[in-house]
Amino acid sequence: MRAIRLHSFGPADHLVHEWTEDPVPGPGQVRIAVAAAGVHLLDTALREGLSGPYPAPAELPTIPGREVAGTVESLGEGTDPGWLGKRVVAHIGMVPGGYAELTVTEADKLHEIPPGLDEAAAVAMIGTGRTTLGILAFTDLGPDSVAIVPAAAGGIGTLLVQYAKNAGATVIGLAGGPAKVAAVRANGADLAADYTLPDWPQQVGAYLDTIGRRATVVYDSVGGATGRAAVDLLGPGGQHIVFGWSGEGLHDGQPLTFTDQELSERGITSEGVLGPVMLRKAGGLRALETRALAEAAAGRLRPAVQRFPLAEAAAAHRALENRATMGKVVLIP
Template identity: 75%
Template sequence: MRAVRLHTFGPAENLRYERADDPVPGPGQVRIAVAAAGVHLLDTALRQGMTGPYSAPAELPTIPGREVAGTVEALGAGVAAGLLGKRVVAHLGMVPGGYAELAVTDTGRLHEIPECLDEAEAVAMIGTGRTALGILLRADLRSGDIALVPAAAGGIGTLLVQYAKNVDATVIGLAGGPAKVARVAENGADLAVDYTLPDWPARVRRFLRDRGADRSAGLGADQGATVVFDSVGGAAGLAAVDLLARGGRHLVFGRSGMGPDDGSPLAFTAEELAERGITSESVLGPAMIERAGGLRALEERSLAEAESGRLRPAVQRFPLAEAARAHRALETRGTMGKVVLEP
């Protein structure tokens, strides 16, 4: 098979498209002819040899990628014959191998792809979709909430905007550059703002005052945004938090940054939170994994939301052979929606 392999940690150029041995499914496993493989920002960090609380250093050489969709084309021992030929999607967990024409995984990780979704859309929902659902269920958005969504043109941001509008919340979406801002507006945000412009917080304040959200001379003293979905951290994340009303919630699920000096996670002391009158919490890790039904329940609901049409994933597709270009685009914020590789 053809695959993208990493032999040395480092820049995107270290990803090499080459021949590799076909994987063999073991007992209880299937082999999938991959039609789409998901690319995650975490992949770019792992490529550089970085680790985190839920990731370990890869053993080199490695085939990156943990989200795949395609057709079951071979069965391991003990697997029901009825799975052969099924269109499936799976999150591979901590086992990489997705950037390839073939991938193996346990049958317990499989979901059949709804007929209305193509493989790239299914990949978007199995990883990005389950994360978005976990965040949203924690947020418990209601009609009348005002949600501020940084990185609103990204894979998760796109789904956050849609869900918030489905429950009749007011949505302010931030994105970088005219094309992304236009995409956020098309996706239904009540206000789409270009965060690369220095006056973007002032634009949001004017919007909130025009909607009657500000009852005092100083926005935030009584009302402003009720929820900030913070995936960026740094100065941009702090500027978003400054737009929260008293009683607002700061939900953290990333630290990608929005500029060359951004990217550090925001952390507030108990005294700072009390002074602002807000709460702040991370909604990844145990907060998501320990939910009733775990990650699989989130995957099932994510796919069901897409099948119903309530959520519509945005996908940006790259050829498998151009995985390095996909990584560079992610790292320079040059993508919109979920990044997917197609053999």
């Protein structure tokens, strides 16, 4: 098969498109003919040998990628034969291997892709979608809500805007540059602002004055100066929901921190929502994945997807690192 392999840690050019042996499914496993493989910002850190929620690969060469969709084309011993020929999607977890024409994973990680949902959208929902719904478990959106979404043109941001609008909320989306701002506006945000412009807080503040309200929630994956300016637009009782801190650089962002006194004086809360706290709140990963796929199949959530050929995985990584992507980045073998 053809796959993307990493032989040494380093820049995107270290991702090599080459021939390698076909994987063989073991007991309880399936082999998937991959139609779409997800690319995550975390993949760029792991490529450099940095650890995060997942450890950096212990052995090289390795095939990156943990989100795949395609068709089950062979089974390991003892695997339910009903999976053969099914269109499936899976988050394959700690063991990578997604950037390839074929990949192997445990059958108990599979979800059948609902009719009418394509593989690229399914890949977006199995990772980005489940995280979005986990984040949303910490807020109760409705017509009285005013949500600020930094990074609103990204994979999670796109879905947050849609979900909040479906709930009747007023949504302010922030994005970098005219093209991304236009995409946020087209996605339904009531106001789309360019956070690369120095006067964006004043623009958003003027809009809030016009509608006579303050923000009730900030969904913050950015941190730094942008996150701080967004939090400054919260009214009393507002929520600061933290699920990242990408900042102005790729891996050098800083999370916002507040003293108890600051939060008390402002009458707001600030809460990190990733990890075990999300799983407890939302009922576990499997439940989030199932719900995310159902939301997409019903048309309530429509993931934005940017496709790259598998052979251009290095270009996909560079685009992510340069903030030149919109939506979920997906490789197509």
